[in-house]
Amino acid sequence: MRKGMAGLVTVLFCGALLAGGCAKKEMVKGEEGVVPPVTTEKPSETPPAKPSIKEEAVKEQPIKEAQAATETGKEQPVTAQAATELEKVFFDFDSFILTQPSRDTLSKNAKWLLKNSQVKVQIEGHCDERGSDEYNLALGEKRAKSAMNYLVTLGVPANQLSIISYGKEKPADPGHDEAAWAKNRRDEFVIIK
Amino acid sequence: MKKFLVGLLLLCIPSLLQAQQGYLEVTAPGNRQMQLAIAQPVSLFGAQNADIAKGISEVFNFDLTLAGPFTVMPAPPSENRSGIRPGEFDFAPWQAAGANLLIKSGYTLSADSLTIEFRLYDVSRGRELVAKRYSGKRGDLRKMVHTFSDEIMLAVTGERGPFTGKIAFVSKATGNKEISLMDYDGHNVQRLTKNSSINLDPDFSPDGRELIYTSYKRRNPDLYRRELFSGTEARISARPGINITGAWSPDGGKIALAMSKDGNSEIYTINKAGKQLARLTNNSAIEVSPAWSPDGSRIAFVSDRLGKPQVFVMNTDGSNVRRLTTSGAYNVSPRWSPKGDRIAYCRQTSAGFQIFVINADGSNDSQLTTEGSNEHPRWSPDGRFITFSSTRSGKEAIYVMRSDGSGQTRVSRGKGADSHPVWSPRWQ
Amino acid sequence: MRRALKRNEPGPGGMLVWSFLLHAALFFLVTQLNILSGVQPDNAPVYYVDVVNLPVARPRSGNPAGSTAGATEPAPPPAAPKPQPEEMRLPAKTTPPSRPKTATAAPSVKAKQDRQETTQDFEERLARLQQETESRHESAALDALRRRAAGRGKGQAGMPGAAGKEAGSDYSSYIQSRLKDAFKSTITFQSRTPEVRVRLTIDRAGHIVRQRIEYSSGDRLFEGAVLQAIAKAEKSFTPPPGGQDFEHGFVFKPQGVGKN
Structure with a gap:
C-alpha cells in the first residue's frame, strides 16, 4: 500500500515537473508573441550628411496682434452713471440673501424708482476677492437678481431694471481685510439710458 | 517511507518553482534622474556666436530641468574632438563625467537666417537617439530648441513634450484684464484683446487654432470665439445674464459653459457657432466651470447645491450626477487631466x-x-505639467509645475497681475 | 488503481526495486528537463556571493577590466558543496562555475581592449580603481564562502533580506549581480509598477550577441534604464564557463515594487 502510494505520488510529481516545464515554455513563448517590437535594437542609422536628416522648416505661424482699432472700448454702448440717489446694498459672505438693512435700503430705492419711472437702472452684483472668480460671477448675479426681485415685488416695473454681475472684478475697496471685503459684497445701481 | 515522501516533496518544490520563474530578478532601489549633459553648441559654418550658443544652452536647460526625468549637468567636460555627429567626438569624457544622455548642437548663422542641427545621444550605449535640423530666422532660436526638447521627451519617455506650446492667460498689464499669449516659458508675450473692458476664462479649441473667452466689452459677460492666426472674432453666446467659463469639448464640436438665462447659473452646451443649446443642470444652486473628460463622455463642474461650492461629475447629457470632492468646504475650478485619470482643482x-x-x-x-494663494490649474497637453496662477511672489503670476507638485517655477515675467493660464494643445 | 497496486503488493525486495526504478525515472526526468530548458547551468543554487552589496568605490564604474586582474586574484574558492536539490541532477554538470571571473579574466580584458581602444587611458584609470575594489570583493567573498561552507548550509550570507533563492555562485547569478550593480546607477521610471523582461545571449567571449525584450510594461523611461544598465554591465562580463554561449532571462523591476 505504502509503496503504491509512493508510486502514485512519484508519478504525480513527475507529472508536475513536466507540467511545470511545459507551462514555463508556453508562457515564454506567449510573451514573445506579445512583444515583437523592441528586439535587439538596430543601431539607429547615423545620417552621414544633410540629406538624410529630416528637414523641418521652422515656420512661425503668424499670430496677429489684436485688431485693436476694431474693438477698443467704442463698443461699450451705454454710458453708465452711478445713481447717487440710489444706495448700495450689502451682503454677507458667500450669500445673496437680503438682510433687513438691505431690504430697508431697497424700499427707499424703490420709492425713488417709482417716482422716476423714465429712468432705467442696471443693478450690478459684486463680490469680495475671496471666492473663485468664476463662482463669484455667478454669485454676483444672484445678488443682483435678489435685489431686482425685491424691487419688483415692491412695484417697480421689471422693464425699468436690468442686472449684470462683475463678480470680484470691480472691487469698491482694493483692501484685503474684512472691512474692505464687507464694502465689496454689494449691489450697485447704475442709471443707463 | 513517509519521511521519504516528505523528502521527495521538499526536493521537488524548489525546482518546480524555479522552473516556473525562468527569469532572474534584477532590482535596484530608488528612482534616479538621468544625468543630461548639454555640450557647448558649436558653429558648423562660419564664426562662433556666443549669443546663439548661450541661447541654445539656456533654453534646453530650462525645458529639461523642468521636465523631471533629468538632472542637467552643470559644466560640460572638455573634449579633444567636439564634433556633433557620430564619430566626430568621443563618448569617453562624457561617460567619465557620469552622463547618461548628451545633447549636441551645431548652428549656422548667415545674415538673419539660422539653421540648427540637434543630436541626442545615449552615452551609456554610445548611440544616437534622435537627430533633427531646423531652419528659420534668427528669432526662431527659442522655438527651435523647444521643438527639439519635445523630441527629446518623445525619445526618452515615449510621449512628446509640451514645450512648443503657448500659454494663453489674462493679463492686467494695461490695468484692464486682457487676453494674452506667451511661450510656455514666459517669452514672446503677445496681447490678443485690446478692448479695455474685462476679459476672462480663455480656453483653446482642441486644434489650438481658436480661443474662446468671456468679455464684457458689450456690457454683458458674453462668450466670444476668436481665430488666433487671423484675429477674426465672433460673439457666440450673448444670452441674458452671464455666459462664462466656456470649455471646448475634446472633439471640438461643442462648448460647455455656464449661463444664467433661465434664472440662475446652469451648465449648458452649445456648438461652436453658439447654436444647438442643451441644458445639462437644473436646480436653484449655482453651477459653473464645466470641464470635459478627455473622452468627452463626462463633465466635471462646480455646484453649491449642498451649500458650499464642490466639484461634481455628470454624464454629458446631465445624467448620473455624483459628488467628486468630499473634503474641504470650498472646491472650484476642476480640470480633467489629458489621460483622464485625474482631476486638478x-x-x-x-x-x-x-x-x-x-x-x-x-x-x-x-x-x-502650499505657498501663497494658487488658482486656475490647467494641464499641459501631455499631462506632465500643470500651469496655475499664484500670489506667492506678490502680484498674481503664472507658474508651471510637474503634476506631482514638484518643480514649481514662475514663468510669467510681466509686472501686472497675470492669471487664468491655459496651456495650448500641440499645434499640428 | 490503488486497489490494483494493493493486490500486487511486492515484498521488501520488490519494494526496493520499485523505489529504485521510480527514483531513476525521476532522476532521468529531472536531468532531461534540465536539458530541455536550455543552457542554464542550473536552477537552484544555494551558495551565493553578493558582489552587489560589497563596498564599491564608485558603483557607476563597475568595470573590471584590470589588465593584471588575473594574476593577483586569489585562487578560485573551493567548489561549493553541492546544494541538496542538485543531488537529483548530474553532478558533473553543475560543478564548473566556481568563480568564472577569476578563471577567465584575461581573455575578457583582451577583448575589451580591442573594443575600446579610444578610451584606453580612461579604462586604465578605472581598471586600477576597479582592481582594488575587485580584490576587496574577492577576499570578502571568499571569507563568506568559507564561513558558509564550514557552517550552516543555508545561512544568512548573501543578500541581506533576500530569500536565499536569489542566486548562486554560478554564471547566471554572476551576470545577475553585474546587472544589478549597473542598474543601480541607471534606474529611472515614470509608471507605478514598471517591468521589463529581457533574454540575453552572451557569446563565449563574454559579449552580448542578442538581447530580446520579451515583455515590457510599456514604460519607455524604464526600458531605457534597463538597456543602459545592460550596456554598462556588459563591459564587466567575463566569458561564460565551458566555452559555451549563455542564455538567460532577466526580469527588471524597481526594488520593492510589485512585491505586494
Whole structure:
C-alpha cells in the first residue's frame, strides 16, 4: 500500500515537473508573441550628411496682434452713471440673501424708482476677492437678481431694471481685510439710458 | 517511507518553482534622474556666436530641468574632438563625467537666417537617439530648441513634450484684464484683446487654432470665439445674464459653459457657432466651470447645491450626477487631466486657495501647492505639467509645475497681475 | 488503481526495486528537463556571493577590466558543496562555475581592449580603481564562502533580506549581480509598477550577441534604464564557463515594487 502510494505520488510529481516545464515554455513563448517590437535594437542609422536628416522648416505661424482699432472700448454702448440717489446694498459672505438693512435700503430705492419711472437702472452684483472668480460671477448675479426681485415685488416695473454681475472684478475697496471685503459684497445701481 | 515522501516533496518544490520563474530578478532601489549633459553648441559654418550658443544652452536647460526625468549637468567636460555627429567626438569624457544622455548642437548663422542641427545621444550605449535640423530666422532660436526638447521627451519617455506650446492667460498689464499669449516659458508675450473692458476664462479649441473667452466689452459677460492666426472674432453666446467659463469639448464640436438665462447659473452646451443649446443642470444652486473628460463622455463642474461650492461629475447629457470632492468646504475650478485619470482643482483653505489633484473616482485627494494663494490649474497637453496662477511672489503670476507638485517655477515675467493660464494643445 | 497496486503488493525486495526504478525515472526526468530548458547551468543554487552589496568605490564604474586582474586574484574558492536539490541532477554538470571571473579574466580584458581602444587611458584609470575594489570583493567573498561552507548550509550570507533563492555562485547569478550593480546607477521610471523582461545571449567571449525584450510594461523611461544598465554591465562580463554561449532571462523591476 505504502509503496503504491509512493508510486502514485512519484508519478504525480513527475507529472508536475513536466507540467511545470511545459507551462514555463508556453508562457515564454506567449510573451514573445506579445512583444515583437523592441528586439535587439538596430543601431539607429547615423545620417552621414544633410540629406538624410529630416528637414523641418521652422515656420512661425503668424499670430496677429489684436485688431485693436476694431474693438477698443467704442463698443461699450451705454454710458453708465452711478445713481447717487440710489444706495448700495450689502451682503454677507458667500450669500445673496437680503438682510433687513438691505431690504430697508431697497424700499427707499424703490420709492425713488417709482417716482422716476423714465429712468432705467442696471443693478450690478459684486463680490469680495475671496471666492473663485468664476463662482463669484455667478454669485454676483444672484445678488443682483435678489435685489431686482425685491424691487419688483415692491412695484417697480421689471422693464425699468436690468442686472449684470462683475463678480470680484470691480472691487469698491482694493483692501484685503474684512472691512474692505464687507464694502465689496454689494449691489450697485447704475442709471443707463 | 513517509519521511521519504516528505523528502521527495521538499526536493521537488524548489525546482518546480524555479522552473516556473525562468527569469532572474534584477532590482535596484530608488528612482534616479538621468544625468543630461548639454555640450557647448558649436558653429558648423562660419564664426562662433556666443549669443546663439548661450541661447541654445539656456533654453534646453530650462525645458529639461523642468521636465523631471533629468538632472542637467552643470559644466560640460572638455573634449579633444567636439564634433556633433557620430564619430566626430568621443563618448569617453562624457561617460567619465557620469552622463547618461548628451545633447549636441551645431548652428549656422548667415545674415538673419539660422539653421540648427540637434543630436541626442545615449552615452551609456554610445548611440544616437534622435537627430533633427531646423531652419528659420534668427528669432526662431527659442522655438527651435523647444521643438527639439519635445523630441527629446518623445525619445526618452515615449510621449512628446509640451514645450512648443503657448500659454494663453489674462493679463492686467494695461490695468484692464486682457487676453494674452506667451511661450510656455514666459517669452514672446503677445496681447490678443485690446478692448479695455474685462476679459476672462480663455480656453483653446482642441486644434489650438481658436480661443474662446468671456468679455464684457458689450456690457454683458458674453462668450466670444476668436481665430488666433487671423484675429477674426465672433460673439457666440450673448444670452441674458452671464455666459462664462466656456470649455471646448475634446472633439471640438461643442462648448460647455455656464449661463444664467433661465434664472440662475446652469451648465449648458452649445456648438461652436453658439447654436444647438442643451441644458445639462437644473436646480436653484449655482453651477459653473464645466470641464470635459478627455473622452468627452463626462463633465466635471462646480455646484453649491449642498451649500458650499464642490466639484461634481455628470454624464454629458446631465445624467448620473455624483459628488467628486468630499473634503474641504470650498472646491472650484476642476480640470480633467489629458489621460483622464485625474482631476486638478482648487480649494479654499485657511491659507488662501491651493491646487489639489484627485483621482477621477474620488480617491487619492492630494494637495500640490502650499505657498501663497494658487488658482486656475490647467494641464499641459501631455499631462506632465500643470500651469496655475499664484500670489506667492506678490502680484498674481503664472507658474508651471510637474503634476506631482514638484518643480514649481514662475514663468510669467510681466509686472501686472497675470492669471487664468491655459496651456495650448500641440499645434499640428 | 490503488486497489490494483494493493493486490500486487511486492515484498521488501520488490519494494526496493520499485523505489529504485521510480527514483531513476525521476532522476532521468529531472536531468532531461534540465536539458530541455536550455543552457542554464542550473536552477537552484544555494551558495551565493553578493558582489552587489560589497563596498564599491564608485558603483557607476563597475568595470573590471584590470589588465593584471588575473594574476593577483586569489585562487578560485573551493567548489561549493553541492546544494541538496542538485543531488537529483548530474553532478558533473553543475560543478564548473566556481568563480568564472577569476578563471577567465584575461581573455575578457583582451577583448575589451580591442573594443575600446579610444578610451584606453580612461579604462586604465578605472581598471586600477576597479582592481582594488575587485580584490576587496574577492577576499570578502571568499571569507563568506568559507564561513558558509564550514557552517550552516543555508545561512544568512548573501543578500541581506533576500530569500536565499536569489542566486548562486554560478554564471547566471554572476551576470545577475553585474546587472544589478549597473542598474543601480541607471534606474529611472515614470509608471507605478514598471517591468521589463529581457533574454540575453552572451557569446563565449563574454559579449552580448542578442538581447530580446520579451515583455515590457510599456514604460519607455524604464526600458531605457534597463538597456543602459545592460550596456554598462556588459563591459564587466567575463566569458561564460565551458566555452559555451549563455542564455538567460532577466526580469527588471524597481526594488520593492510589485512585491505586494
